[in-house]
Amino acid sequence: MRDPPGCPVPAAGYDHIVLGHGSGGRLAADLLRRVFLPAFDGATLARLEDQATLPIAAGRLAFTTDAFVVRPLFFPGGDIGKLAVHGTINDLAVGGAVPRWLSAAFILEEGLPIADLRRVVASMREACGEAGVELVAGDTKVVERGKGDRVFITTSGIGTVAADRQLSIAGARPGDRLIVSGTLGDHGIAILAARGDLALDTVLASDTQPLADLCHAMLEACPSIRCMRDPTRGGLSSALHELAAASGVSVRIEEAALPVRDEVRGACELLGFDPLYIACEGRLVVAVPPGDADRLLAVMRAHPRAAGAAIVGELTAGHPGRVVLRTRIGGDRIVALLAGEQLPRIC
Secondary structure, three states: OOOOOOOOOOOOOOOEOOHHHHOOOHHHHHHHHHHHHHHOOOHHHHOOOOOOOOOOOOOEEEEEEEEEOEOOOEEOOEEHHHHHHHHHHHHHHOOOOEEEEEEEEEEEEOOOEHHHHHHHHHHHHHHHHHHOOEEEEEEEEEEOOOOOOOEEEEEEEEEEEOOOOOOOOOOOOOOOEEEEOOOOOHHHHHHHHHOOOOOOOOOOOOOOOOOHHHHHHHHHHOOOOOEEEOOOOOHHHHHHHHHHHHHOOEEEEEHHHOOOOHHHHHHHHHHOOOHHHOOOOOOOEEEEOHHHHHHHHHHHHOOOOOOOOEEEEEEEOOOOOOEEEEOOOOOEEEOOOOOOOOOOOEO
């Protein structure tokens, strides 16, 4: 049978994305066969159904969805592929879920080199393998040249939660201690530096990493944990504001206790940024009863993903939703909720 008129098929062996890759026809199937299926070779995806049918056991399901846009696509410590996997499974993990399955939708811009797409997909495969999750469904769409920014990725994730596990940002209480799992702002400043906007003496890498194994270790050692949150967009400030508002408490943190790398602090001072608002992609903040804080801190510091953990503050009664920073010089400063965007397109 001849191809329909007006639908020319590019020669085989193309090196860049063309509009035909979004047609749902021969080129779309070829892209799936050449790039995606070899990378994600699980039995569920290989069936090529319009849905993934998944086995579940007793308990509950956790579900999350997210979208990822970052420039540049590849940066020290990671890339948009790792970011898409880590960001989704971490949202599940901080809720006490065991991440199990992912779906991914790719918006590809005409002209994207196939080699770059392969690199992103390989990175996602590696991240899924490290985290023990399976990508079971996906989709691709193509937009015209100049109508996108090379690659956008939207992911959804499903995890399983034990029936007796109850974590909620509404569950924090006055007196609870706040612990962060490592240095703040690494991801945001690493992205800024990768764009060539900063000249740093050392290469600062993104902190993007999966947190499910860390969360599991923390919950096994300290079931009294009230809640966990990953401080992504809006940084630690937004995570603390969400917690304070939901739990009806006030947050008090100590500037001197905040773990911030010299490179991040220096970049923020140079550009007028605040590390509290800079995104992380492999950190969490946890609220825990005061009697368990030191034990949990020791467990976290013994884990390779949280060696730099630190107790940074506590929750207090009164002024629900307020976040206060005790400065190094002894004064108090209200930490306002971020009103705009400090760094564009970082996650």
